[in-house]
Amino acid sequence: MNRDRDINTSKCEEIFDQLKPIVIGLLKIPQNPEFKRYPEITMQTDLIDDLGVDSVETVDLVVSIEREFKIKFDFKEAASKRKIFQIVEYIAQLKEHK
């Protein structure tokens, strides 16, 4: 059990590491350490509340994720994911059932 959880956690971390630059690049979030008030992308980051992602960007984000992870999102399902960890788990799920 614990071993499975470790594997899942490590998979999620891997996905997060791959996802983070996509979000940063797409939303053009400055990574200059001088800008202390710019949000850091974590598992708890909320796409709408923290980053102000709108419907146009949601489409771009989904397309970029699909391309990067070679998966196919269900748009309705994807639209309900607001937190980064929810997207990470959804990607993990889709990759597993590929």
Add this chain to the structure above:
Amino acid sequence: MVVVTGIGIVAPTGLGTEGLLRSLRKGESAATELSSSGKSVYPANHACRVQNFNPTDFLSFKNIRHMTRCSQLGVVAAKLAVQDSALDLSQVDSVRIEMYEGTSIGGMDKIFQNHRIFLEKDYTELDPHVPISAFVGSASGEIAIALGVRCRSITICSGSASANDAIGLGFERISSRSVDIAIVGASEAPIIPEIIASFCRTGVISTRNGNPKAACRPFSKDRDGFILGEGAAFLVLESREHAKARGAHIYAELAGYGSNCDAYHMVTPHPEGEGVCFAIKRALAAAGLVVGDIDYVNAHGTATLTNDKVETVAFKRAFGSFASQIPISSTKPITGHLLGASGAIEAVVCTLAINHSFLPPTINYSEPDPDCDLSYVPNKAQEKDVSVALSCNYGFGGKNSVLVFRKC
């Protein structure tokens, strides 16, 4: 009666009025070199930039993300003005407050930036928000959202007269008792390669490189144009009754506004200054004042050969026998020429002159020009009680706009 109860500035002289006041008193320009190496791809290597401006000090990341620099500067300045006025906008009758914002080029930085991407990369790399956040009226929308002003929020775009017209419109709406409060001002962010280059091509920017602070020389014989500046300034205007009822601090009265159009040429002003003269007369009439009441004139004073000469002609025509006695200065060498936002920062200059009893100088004045033979407050600020101050700005298309401020 319309009064000024709040001031917010994000300018090359710093945030707030203190920096501007200091620069005006000392006669110190905020200009710096565009390229620190001293070499520029343009004939001009200077501008007045807003230094160390981090919009996230005032607004959340998600709110500023799609805003152009023009909108960011404008939203922050408008918020500072409201804060300074101590108005609680949640307690204000929403149909009795309006917002007028001026700009000349708006979000052109984003348009040019995306045009480069379009040419060099692929259309899929374009920012989908260009039509939303880069159009010239975007800042007034962003300011209205940030402040929650729902009655009216309109962008006025009349070139370098934009700010005066935005402020003037607020003045007229309060004067006619249509509203009690108007948040008025302007924002501009023109320090972008394509804009600098095109102004260089028109020959209106000074090419006196090497000492940015001494480049712009209004009314001086050796003048060769202005330096571009960026920034935003906003005023909270209120009816005197409204301001008094809530015990607001009053900086000055906005006593009059006059505007018109030369309908003569897109760039060249009417050679006999007919339009400017008429705008001044209209503004004075609205204020119930006469030429002899004027203590100070903040001129458009762009330091181009034509403007300063024709503006002098217009002042002589408008002021008659008083022309040589009225102190006139251009503060554009200190702040830069903020295009559509010039009038906003210069409205603040006029209130500072009234509140602190001094005449802001025309710095870098070195050589008298027979074509510009009035009193230009050369190089040094002068202590003088100022009760009535005029602010004049003129935009492309022959738009002339004049505001009159009076001590309360």
